[in-house]
Amino acid sequence: MKAIVTGGAGFIGSHIAERLVNEGYSVTVIDNLHTGDKKNLKKISEKIKFVQKNASSIKTEGKADVVFHEGIYSSSPMYREDPELMGKAISDFISILEYCVKNDCKLVFASSSSIYNGYPPPHTETMFPKVKDFYTEARYPMERFADLFNQMYGLKYCGLRYFSVYGDKEESKGKFANMVSQIIWKGLLDKELIIYGDGSQRRDLINVGDVVSANIIAAKSGENGIFNVGNGKSYTFNEIIGMVEDIMQRKIKRKNIENPLKNYVDVVEADTAKSREILGFSPSVKIKDGIKAAYEYYKQLKKVPDIL
């Protein structure tokens, strides 16, 4: 089986690429190295083909059996700085859709729980998107286009709405990394963690290993559609910091400031019924085990990002 992973030098993509290699797939990674780093692929670098290009360069690749599309600018502030990224993300996605139809291969792509911003939890796939930022604006048409290509040309696809993904190999994302990584880094550097508000905002955390499993299950499934990939349980920032402190056996310096962000979301929590019942996906990593594994990884690095 041949797989293409766009964004495969990034946080989630590199974990997908590694699992695929371990499962015996022949893997091509396409990544423009915007936030990714080839270091994330060092364990499998001899076993994969690496193409340092934009995701749309998939057009020149030979036939694959499955495409995992993670290669899009991955954080909301990037789109605030450059709204043209919305158009670029959609244009790249159309190249990927056309490639998958032409080569009759399944497409599994990253979408986002930010689609639900503004709704009270639990967040269910049938909710009509309430888009509040450019990053999410780019996601919704991707989901719509995948459905259109399915209706018009029989595209096989699963779009996965990731919730808050945490784990190891996030250091190249720096200030765009998940809060778990940022809390651990502050703890390791013994520097002050800035918290917007009182820390009572809640996030549905899912370990990157579970996200990889969801991708592989989706790739093998005969089902098409949009699926949540979350745990179905949310934790406050204060609870998450407490778990990191227990694992690190040290207090993390904190500073609570007034939240400067507009359209900030207080609670994010997945309804996991559809992905469980239709895809057969259920996360298995316990939060404390996942945080501990991430901590063990970051602890052995020579340095971790020192971000504001």
Ligand SMILES: NC(=O)c1ccc[n+]([C@@H]2O[C@H](COP(=O)([O-])OP(=O)(O)OC[C@H]3O[C@@H](n4cnc5c(N)ncnc54)[C@H](O)[C@@H]3O)[C@@H](O)[C@H]2O)c1
């Ligand atoms: N991490 C999360 O919690 C989370 C939550 C929801 C959605 N997502 C989405 O999942 C995907 C992967 O996220 P991640 O956390 O691994 O982020 P990441 O920044 O580590 O990974 C994105 C990768 O794609 C590459 N890339 C960006 N634009 C590209 C392009 N046009 N062509 C080729 N490569 C490109 C980057 O260099 C990077 O390696 C992204 O689409 C992100 O928006 C992530």
